């Protein structure tokens with residue numbers, strides 16, 4: 001893992017935002033959290049982190065638990081990269097580096 005990958009959280013839109021916003025009670029609105037994620041430049045890294053680490057709760061990469069469950073959780077699955085790319089507006093660093 002290079003320095004960019006380790007430090008992606010420093011570029012997060014949610015820095016300084018109340019973390020409770022991203023872990024709403026069951027049935028509560030996720031709209032506000034998703035608004036914060038919408039323009040986040042590390043959305044790809046965030047979503048990838050959640051999938052790789054099996055994060056069960058909260059909004060990650062702008063997706064809810066239910067939305068993430070539809071994505072392949074295994075990075076070795078060829079569909080994993082395609083799923084991340086199709087869900088986020090920005091490319092994770094590893095895609096940028098290989099472009």
Ligand code: SF4
Nearest residue numbers: 012014037040046061
């Ligand atoms: S995509 Fe992840 S890092 Fe970015 S604002 Fe949303 S929760 Fe924070």
